[in-house]
Amino acid sequence: xxxxxxxxxxxxxxxSRLKQLTEVLTKDMAKVYSELHVDFEPRWFTFVxxxxxxxxLSLTEISRKxxxxxxxxxxxxxxxxxxxxxxxxxxxxxxxxxxxxLSTKGQQLVEELEPVWKGVENAVDGLLKEAGSNxxxxxxxxxxxxLQKSIYERIRENVNAEIVSRVKIISYKPVYKHAFIDLNLRxxxxxxEVEPHDKKLLFNPDEEIIEKGxxxxxxxxxxxxxGTVAILKVSKRVGELTKxxxxxxxxxxxxxxxxxxxxxxxxxxxxxxKLTLLTSPRLEKAVNLYKNFGFSESxxxxxxxxxxxxxxxxxxxxx
Amino acid sequence: xxxxxxxxxxxxxxxSRLKQLTEVLTKDMAKVYSELHVDFEPRWFTFVxxxxxxxxLSLTEISRKxxxxxxxxxxxxxxxxxxxxxxxxxxxxxxxxxxxxLSTKGQQLVEELEPVWKGVENAVDGLLKEAGSNxxxxxxxxxxxxLQKSIYERIRENVNAEIVSRVKIISYKPVYKHAFIDLNLRxxxxxxEVEPHDKKLLFNPDEEIIEKGxxxxxxxxxxxxxGTVAILKVSKRVGELTKxxxxxxxxxxxxxxxxxxxxxxxxxxxxxxKLTLLTSPRLEKAVNLYKNFGFSESxxxxxxxxxxxxxxxxxxxxx
DNA sequence: TTCATAAATGTAAGTGCTTACATAAATTTT
DNA sequence: AAAATTTATGTAAGCACTTACATTTATGAA
Numbered sequence: 226x227x228x229x230x231x232x233x234x235x236x237x238x239x240x241s242r243l244k245q246l247t248e249v250l251t252k253d254m255a256k257v258y259s260e261l262h263v264d265f266e267p268r269w270f271t272f273v274x275x276x277x278x279x280x281x282l283s284l285t286e287i288s289r290k291x292x293x294x295x296x297x298x299x300x301x302x303x304x305x306x307x308x309x310x311x312x313x314x315x316x317x318x319x320x321x322x323x324x325x326x327l328s329t330k331g332q333q334l335v336e337e338l339e340p341v342w343k344g345v346e347n348a349v350d351g352l353l354k355e356a357g358s359n360x361x362x363x364x365x366x367x368x369x370x371x372l373q374k375s376i377y378e379r380i381r382e383n384v385n386a387e388i389v390s391r392v393k394i395i396s397y398k399p400v401y402k403h404a405f406i407d408l409n410l411r412x413x414x415x416x417x418e419v420e421p422h423d424k425k426l427l428f429n430p431d432e433e434i435i436e437k438g439x440x441x442x443x444x445x446x447x448x449x450x451x452g453t454v455a456i457l458k459v460s461k462r463v464g465e466l467t468k469x470x471x472x473x474x475x476x477x478x479x480x481x482x483x484x485x486x487x488x489x490x491x492x493x494x495x496x497x498x499k500l501t502l503l504t505s506p507r508l509e510k511a512v513n514l515y516k517n518f519g520f521s522e523s524x525x526x527x528x529x530x531x532x533x534x535x536x537x538x539x540x541x542x543x544x
Numbered sequence: 545x546x547x548x549x550x551x552x553x554x555x556x557x558x559x560s561r562l563k564q565l566t567e568v569l570t571k572d573m574a575k576v577y578s579e580l581h582v583d584f585e586p587r588w589f590t591f592v593x594x595x596x597x598x599x600x601l602s603l604t605e606i607s608r609k610x611x612x613x614x615x616x617x618x619x620x621x622x623x624x625x626x627x628x629x630x631x632x633x634x635x636x637x638x639x640x641x642x643x644x645x646l647s648t649k650g651q652q653l654v655e656e657l658e659p660v661w662k663g664v665e666n667a668v669d670g671l672l673k674e675a676g677s678n679x680x681x682x683x684x685x686x687x688x689x690x691l692q693k694s695i696y697e698r699i700r701e702n703v704n705a706e707i708v709s710r711v712k713i714i715s716y717k718p719v720y721k722h723a724f725i726d727l728n729l730r731x732x733x734x735x736x737e738v739e740p741h742d743k744k745l746l747f748n749p750d751e752e753i754i755e756k757g758x759x760x761x762x763x764x765x766x767x768x769x770x771g772t773v774a775i776l777k778v779s780k781r782v783g784e785l786t787k788x789x790x791x792x793x794x795x796x797x798x799x800x801x802x803x804x805x806x807x808x809x810x811x812x813x814x815x816x817x818k819l820t821l822l823t824s825p826r827l828e829k830a831v832n833l834y835k836n837f838g839f840s841e842s843x844x845x846x847x848x849x850x851x852x853x854x855x856x857x858x859x860x861x862x863x
Numbered sequence: 864t865t866c867a868t869a870a871a872t873g874t875a876a877g878t879g880c881t882t883a884c885a886t887a888a889a890t891t892t893t
Numbered sequence: 894a895a896a897a898t899t900t901a902t903g904t905a906a907g908c909a910c911t912t913a914c915a916t917t918t919a920t921g922a923a
Contacts, residue, residue: 248911283901283902284901284902284903285900285901285902295901295902295903296902296903296904299902299903299904319900319901321900321901321902322900322901322902323901323902
C-alpha cells in the first residue's frame, strides 16, 4: 500500500524510489569494498573512473563531465588527495588550472577495484536484462522530451490550465460591489492617479453600469472574486470594454483570457456589433491580450473621453 | 560526450541523471509556488499530500508511508508546524504517538495548491506520454527483480566471478617459497599453535613436498601470490591434500574453490585414485568446501598422523 | 508485578551535495 | 595598455537528508 501511495505521487515519487535504489546500490558497493579491505568510498567512483580513463584533467573539466558543480568535484578531489590517490599539478599554459592525475597508489587501487566495478556493471546489466527493462532508453527518451520543452514550461502550461478550469465567470450581483471596487482600485492606483471620473464609475457600478444597460462579469476562484470586466452600453450596436482587472498574484495564468472570452461572448449575445476600449501603452500585457483577441487601434470617440489624458490607446473589434 | 561518458558508468549515473531531473522538477515547482505567492516548499509536498488524503497520521506512520526515516518526517513536521500548516495532538490509547493533522490554514493552502499539483501531474504524464515512455513500469520491473535477489547478492556474485576469473593457478616454483610459508603460517597461527612438524613441512617445501613426489599449486591475483594448496604423495595411488591457504582479505570470493578444482584435476592427471586430507572441525568453511567437492570423513591413517592431536577430522575422496 | 524488549519520538552531529560569495588569472573590449 | 568580463578555483554556510544515541511509553514473558 505504501508502494501504491507513492505511485500516486508521480514522478517526484519515482525519483525518490530511484534515489533509494541508488542508495542501496551505493551502500552495497561500500560493503563490498570493506569486505575486500579496500579503502575506497563509493562517491569517489565516478571521479576516479573518469580520471583513470582520461589520464589528466582539470577540476572544472571533471565537474563538467560528471554533471556536478565544481565545488562537489573539489571536495572529492581534496578527499582523494588526502588519501594520496591523486596528485595535483599546474597547467603550464594556464596557471589557474589544477590538473589532476591518479598517483601510483591510485593506479594500483584502480587495479584492485576493477573487478568490483566490473562486477557491479554485470550485476546491474543482469538485473535489467532479467527484468526485461530498458531503463536507459526510457531516461534517454525523457531527456529528449525535455529538450523540446522544459519541465518549467510544461508545469506552467498545465498549472495554468488547472487554475483557469477552476475559475468561474459569473454575472455581477450587488454583493460583489466591494470586490469590484477593490480589484480595480488596486491596479488603477498602481499605474495611475485615480481621477474623479474613475471613481464615479467604479464606486457606483450598479447605477453607472448596470442600470445604464451595461454588464459586469465577475471571475471567481476558490469562491473568491479574483477578476472583473465590464461592458458599458454605448449604443444599441456598440459596447465599450472597461474595468478589466485580475488579482495580482493570479495574473499570468490565463484568467484575463478567460474573462475576455466571456465578455466577447456576452457582447455578441447582446447584439453588439462593435466593442471598443481605452487602454494605455503602459499596460503592455493588456494591450497584447486585446490584440490577441483581434482588437486593433482606432480613433472613434469614446464614452470615457476624458480618460484620454492618460495618453490612452483606443482600440476596437468588429464582432 | 558528457552524456556518453555518464552512460558508460551504468546505473550510478542513471540515478544521478534522475536526481538532476528531480532537482529541476523541484526547483520549477518552487518557482511556480513563488509565482503564485504561496508560502510552500516543494519538500513538504509528499507530507502534506499524504496528510490531506489520510486526515490524521502519527509521525512514524507518515515516515513509513513516505519511505523516509522518522527523523526526516519529524523535521518536515516541525517546519510545517512552525508555518502553522499542521497541528499536533496525542493519541489517547498510546501516549507516545504524535498525531498530525492539517490545520485550517493548512487545508486552505492545500486548496490553493491543488491546481499546482494537478498541473505537475499532468505535465509529467504529458511528458511521459509524449516520450512514449513507460518509466513507471520499468521501475516496477526493477523493484520486482530486486525482490528476487538483492543488489548486494547480485554484486557479490558478479564481483566474485570477476575476481576468480582474474586468479591464475600455477605450479610451485622455488621463488614462491616465502609466499607459501607466509600464507600458511598466517592461518596456522590464527587457529593453532604452530608445531615442529608443521614447521618442517612448511619451511622446506622443496625438500619435503616436491622432492618427495608431491605437488604445490599457487594462486595469483594481480601478480601477487594469494593462495596455495599442496598434495603430498602418500603412495602411487594416494595423495594427501594439505596447506590449503587463501589470503585473508580475499577469502569468501571462491578462490579456495578454484584451488580445489585445480588440485583435484592435478591429482587425477597424476594417477591418484584417492585423495585424503586432515582438517579440523574448527575450520568450518574449509570442511564445507571439502564436502562440496565430495570429500567424506574417513579413518584411514594419515601421513601427518601426529596432527591428530588437533582433534582433527580425516576426510577422503575417491577420484 | 517486574523486568526485558520493542516502539515512538526527539536531538545532535555527520554527509554529500548545493548556493553564494571571494580571489586570482586569462581574455576581450575599448 | 587599461578596464571590463569571463574562467578556474577555493571557502563558508545552508539544505535535506542520514546515522547514532537518548528518552519515554507500551507490551510480553516470567
